[in-house]
Amino acid sequence: xxxxxxxxxxxxxxxxxxxxxxxxxxxxxxxxxxxxxxxxxxxxxxxxxxxxxxxxxxxxxxxxxxxxxxxxxxxxxxxxxxxxxxxxxxxxxxxxxxxxxxxxxxxxxxxxxxxxxxxxxxxxxxxxxxxxxxxxxxxxxxxxxxxxxxxxxxxxxxxxxxxxxxxxxxxxxxxxxxxxxxxxxxxxxxxxxxxxxxxxxxxxxxxxxxxxxxxxxxxxxxxxxxxxxxxxxxxxxxxxxxxxxxxxxxxxxxxxxxxxxxxxxxxxxxxxxxxxxxxxxxxxxxxxxxxxxxxxxxxxxxxxxxxxxxxxxxxxxxxxxxxxxxxxxxxxxxxxxxxxxxxxxxxxxxxxxxxxxxxxxxxxxxxxxxxxxxxxxxxxxxxxxxxxxxxxxxxxxxxxxxxxxxxxxxxxxxxxxxxxxxxxxxxxxxxxxxxxxxxxxxxx
Amino acid sequence: xxxxxxxxxxxxxxxxxxxxxxxxxxxxxxxxxxxxxxxxxxxxxxxxxxxxxxxxxxxxxxxxxxxxxxxxxxxxxxxxxxxxxxxxxxxxxxxxxxxxxxxxxxxxxxxxxxxxxxxxxxxxxxxxxxxxxxxxxxxxxxxxxxxxxxxxxxxxxxxxxxxxxxxxxxxxxxxxxxxxxxxxxxxxxxxxxxxxxxxxxxxxxxxxxxxxxxxxxxxxxxxxxxxxxxxxxxxxxxxxxxxxxxx
Numbered sequence: 303x304x305x306x307x308x309x310x311x312x313x314x315x316x317x318x319x320x321x322x323x324x325x326x327x328x329x330x331x332x333x334x335x336x337x338x339x340x341x342x343x344x345x346x347x348x349x350x351x352x353x354x355x356x357x358x359x360x361x362x363x364x365x366x367x368x369x370x371x372x373x374x375x376x377x378x379x380x381x382x383x384x385x386x387x388x389x390x391x392x393x394x395x396x397x398x399x400x401x402x403x404x405x406x407x408x409x410x411x412x413x414x415x416x417x418x419x420x421x422x423x424x425x426x427x428x429x430x431x432x433x434x435x436x437x438x439x440x441x442x443x444x445x446x447x448x449x450x451x452x453x454x455x456x457x458x459x460x461x462x463x464x465x466x467x468x469x470x471x472x473x474x475x476x477x478x479x480x481x482x483x484x485x486x487x488x489x490x491x492x493x494x495x496x497x498x499x500x501x502x503x504x505x506x507x508x509x510x511x512x513x514x515x516x517x518x519x520x521x522x523x524x525x526x527x528x529x530x531x532x533x534x535x536x537x538x539x540x541x542x543x544x545x546x547x548x549x550x551x552x553x554x555x556x557x558x559x560x561x562x563x564x565x566x567x568x569x570x571x572x573x574x575x576x577x578x579x580x581x582x583x584x585x586x587x588x589x590x591x592x593x594x595x596x597x598x599x600x601x602x603x604x605x606x607x608x609x610x611x612x613x614x615x616x617x618x619x620x621x622x623x624x625x626x627x628x629x630x631x632x633x634x635x636x637x638x639x640x641x642x643x644x645x646x647x648x649x650x651x652x653x654x655x656x657x658x659x660x661x662x663x664x665x666x667x668x669x670x671x672x673x674x675x676x677x678x679x680x681x682x683x684x685x686x687x688x689x690x691x692x693x694x695x696x697x698x699x700x701x702x703x704x705x706x707x708x709x710x711x712x713x714x715x716x717x718x719x720x721x722x723x724x725x726x727x728x729x730x731x732x733x734x735x736x737x738x739x740x741x742x743x744x745x746x
Numbered sequence: 747x748x749x750x751x752x753x754x755x756x757x758x759x760x761x762x763x764x765x766x767x768x769x770x771x772x773x774x775x776x777x778x779x780x781x782x783x784x785x786x787x788x789x790x791x792x793x794x795x796x797x798x799x800x801x802x803x804x805x806x807x808x809x810x811x812x813x814x815x816x817x818x819x820x821x822x823x824x825x826x827x828x829x830x831x832x833x834x835x836x837x838x839x840x841x842x843x844x845x846x847x848x849x850x851x852x853x854x855x856x857x858x859x860x861x862x863x864x865x866x867x868x869x870x871x872x873x874x875x876x877x878x879x880x881x882x883x884x885x886x887x888x889x890x891x892x893x894x895x896x897x898x899x900x901x902x903x904x905x906x907x908x909x910x911x912x913x914x915x916x917x918x919x920x921x922x923x924x925x926x927x928x929x930x931x932x933x934x935x936x937x938x939x940x941x942x943x944x945x946x947x948x949x950x951x952x953x954x955x956x957x958x959x960x961x962x963x964x965x966x967x968x969x970x971x972x973x974x975x976x977x978x979x980x981x982x983x984x985x986x987x988x989x990x991x992x993x
Contacts, residue, residue: 379955386940387964391971391986422846551874554929565901572904670786670992676778677806677845680897680908682877693880693895697778698803699993700786704965706880708897708933713878716932745955 344372349730357456357734358741362718366727374722374730376715381745389705393671394420395632397702399492401692405709405743406489407452410445411685412743413494414438416705418575419681419694420496423674426625433621434498439576440511440614441484441493442683443607447518448477449686449738450600454525457597457735461538466528473521476514483507497631498624508615515615518608525601539594543721543733546591553720554713557688558603559737562588562595569684576683581610593736603686630672633664671700687711687738709743775807775843779886779993786992809844816905817849823870824851824861833860850908855920858911859947862923865898865907873898873907876923878933881941883966891915892943896923896930913943922948940965 313324349362361377385400392400401416402409421427455470478488484507485491485500493500529535545555547563560567568585570578586602588595624631633649653661676698682691688710697703714737721733781803784796812818821842825835838857843850853861865873875898882893890912899906913920922945924930934945935954942963945951953960962969973985983989 379953379957382955384964387971388986391991425846552928554876554878554927556875567901572901573906669990673786676803678850678882678895678908679846679848680877680906682897682899682906689877689899691877691897693897695882697805697993698781701991701993703778704880704882706895708877708880712932712936713929716929 347727350377357739360715360734360739360741360744362730362734364722364727364730369726369728371722371725371727371730374719376718378712378715378741378744381741383746385746386705386707389702391701393700394496394674394702395671397705398495399490401705401707402490402492403742404707404746405685405687405690405711405740407449407740408445408685408687408690408743409489409491410438410441410494411683411690412707413492414442414576415681415683415685415690415692415707416694417494417496418683419679419692419705420674422679422681423677423694423696424496424630424672425675426497426627426630429625429627430498431622431624432617433502433619434623435576436614436617437499437503437623438494439578439581440611441481442576443610443614444477444480444511444514446607446686447604448474448481450604451477453600453686453735453738454529454597457732457738458529458535460731460735461535463529463535466525469521469524469528473518476517480507480511480514483510495624495632497627498622500632502623503618508618511611511615515608515612518604522601522604522608530598530601536594538732539592539597539736540590541592541594542725542729543593543596543736544591545717545721549717549720553717555688555717557684557686557710557714558596558599559714559717560688561585561599563591564589569682569689573682575681581613583607583610593732596736600686628663629667633667673698673700674702682708685710687740687743688714707743707746709746711737711739711741711743712746715739715744775804776884776887777802777804778884779803781993788991788993806843806845808841813842813844813849816903817844820849820871820905820907821851823868824864827864827868827871828861831860831864833857848906848908850910852910852912855911855913858909859921859923859926861909862896862898862926865909866926871900872902873900873905875899875901876927876929879930879937881937881943881965883941885967887912889914892918892941894920894937894943918942919944919946921946922951924948939963942966 314321344365344367347364347366349364350360359380361380363375363377364371365373385404389397389400397416398413401412404412421430451470451474455467455474458464458466458470481491482488484503485493545559545563547565549555550560550563556567564587566585566587569575571585583606586599586606588598653664674696676696678693678695680691680693682689689708690710691708693706693708694702695704717737718734722730725733781801782797782799784794784799813821825839828835828838838854838861839851840854841852843852851861865871877897877899880895882895884891884893892913892915894911896909897906898909911920920943922930922934924934925947931949932954934948935951937943938945938951939953939955940963952958956964971985971987973987975982975984975988977983
């Protein structure tokens with residue numbers, strides 16, 4: 303007796319091209335027959351990986367019965383770029399260039415988590431100049447604004463509220479202008495470096511940031527007017543993507559989703575870093591556990607970020623932005639030269655013409671990098687999406703032995719099934735938008 | 747020290763565990779690799795005269811009481827709670843490391859699930875949030891090459907502890923803690939995907955980042971980075987893993 307799914311041997315015929323086999327297959331006949339017999343409306347829909355509303359290359363696999371989602375699963379990995387593996391083949395300073403590309407909407411957070419980890423491994427946390435720390439906080443909070451603006455903008459666009467999208471990207475552009483002025487790039491800055499910053503704020507940056515604060519204070523209420531009380535917007539967001547505190551704890555969800563359950567957990571308050579304990583700001587919460595609460599929290603967090611940025615500007619004192627230890631401080635003496643490249647002519651004159659020791663140090667630090675004592679550490683910061691953690695292991699060499707990033711988008715995306723199952727297909731879009739996943743961070 | 751001593755465990759050139767040696771920095775702890783020479787270059791001839799230097803690189807080792815701060819409290823509570831479950835703490839906790847202000851418990855893999863559940867449920871410990879698992883591959887740590895590292899966060903008490911579990915390359919099994927921390931579902935899949943660590947008891951341990959039919963585990967140290975040489979301003983720049991490097 304043959305096995306139930308035995309494949310009949312493929313029939314063959316000779317042609318001028320060679321032997322051609324006709325393959326018929328396995329149990330497909332049964333599958334097709336069963337599918338034809340099923341009289342319900344249960345279908346499985348692949349949403350993505352290129353659907354515009356899925357935030358990059360997220361693939362959602364939905365089993366739907368009519369308009370109801372009975373099962374929701376995520377397919378991820380389409381943007382896996384092997385950043386963690388690549389880090390093991392570059393020196394510690396070069397790592398910032400990679401990690402800034404993970405969650406591309408929060409580059410400064412990736413850099414800060416990485417650099418705080420390296421500094422902890424080196425044991426130089428106390429030596430980071432104040433000015434560097436203040437500028438880090440300033441850039442991170444501006445970055446929180448730009449990230450939340452994208453979250454709100456794309457979330458609105460997916461509902462068909464294109465005005466919110468236009469407003470969001472308009473305001474984000476103002477912030478990216480600041481980033482461009484300060485770092486030279488709109489994204490992927492690699493500006494925060496182990497030991498401090500790549501360079502100081504350029505002239506005029508403080509004035510431009512003050513002007514931005516003024517503009518943002520005028521623009522932020524527009525989102526309130528547009529969306530917060532808008533009955534259509536509320537109808538689409540309220541009670542959608544429900545996840546309560548127990549669900550958040552079990553699934554490891556952090557960030558605005560957790561705070562929308564009423565728990566004011568924010569690492570800036572509970573486990574402060576970069577001197578956040580000395581800033582005056584509040585952690586907004588909501589008790590609705592839904593997409594609307596998350597929207598309100600993002601909006602309020604942007605206002606709080608403006609407050610922090612303002613305090614940063616008041617605290618900016620002149621001073622160095624890199625540790626004094628010349629064995630660690632990357633010789634980043636940058637200035638815009640006549641050829642458009644970034645090396646400071648004074649620095650080049652010094653190492654090429656005056657001091658051979660400076661040249662040797664420059665050369666060794668750039669080609670070899672610095673050594674980091676063996677051990678491991680976990681540096682966690684509050685990114686706009688939740689807890690961004692960097693687990694770093696050093697074997698005493700000039701390159702990371704292992705760096706693992708606990709990206710909040712990756713963890714939070716696990717909640718899709720819990721948020722969407724039993725709801726409508728249209729609500730999946732809202733739920734995913736309220737998670738605000740960025741696939742660059744999820745897949746790394 | 748003469749060459750004749752080489753075989754009886756006292757020549758540091760030959761034996762990292764040589765005993766009759768003066769105390770050195772980081773004398774305890776796992777040796778993870780051996781640094782040779784002074785400058786760490788791993789290719790090209792050595793013309794410095796320092797090529798004969800041999801120095802084992804060790805990770806921070808067992809800490810001694812008191813650990814400091816709240817570390818003792820957590821360690822006492824955990825040991826007490828394990829004893830209550832008639833599990834000898836020294837059987838479950840292989841080693842406690844305090845380094846850079848962080849507390850690490852090295853847990854025997856067969857007791858991981860029990861320890862994780864205790865850490866989560868005991869009111870004095872209450873580590874509610876697991877931030878996932880990270881794999882580390884130490885080819886030089888014979889018999890415990892693959893490590894799984896968990897960071898647990900207590901929102902109640904505002905603490906973070908690290909659990910570290912190891913498994914040999916030849917038997918890469920570690921119990922899954924998805925039952926205790928469902929968030930580890932994807933994290934364990936990721937660690938399996940990259941390190942080949944098999945988490946026993948995971949509901950669906952499949953690849954998550956790499957394609958389903960991928961061969962090999964990319965984050966292991968013996969898995970090559972790959973890459974091709976590129977031309978830049980007329981010069982050939984070798985692939986990143988082929989370039990001169992220092993350790």
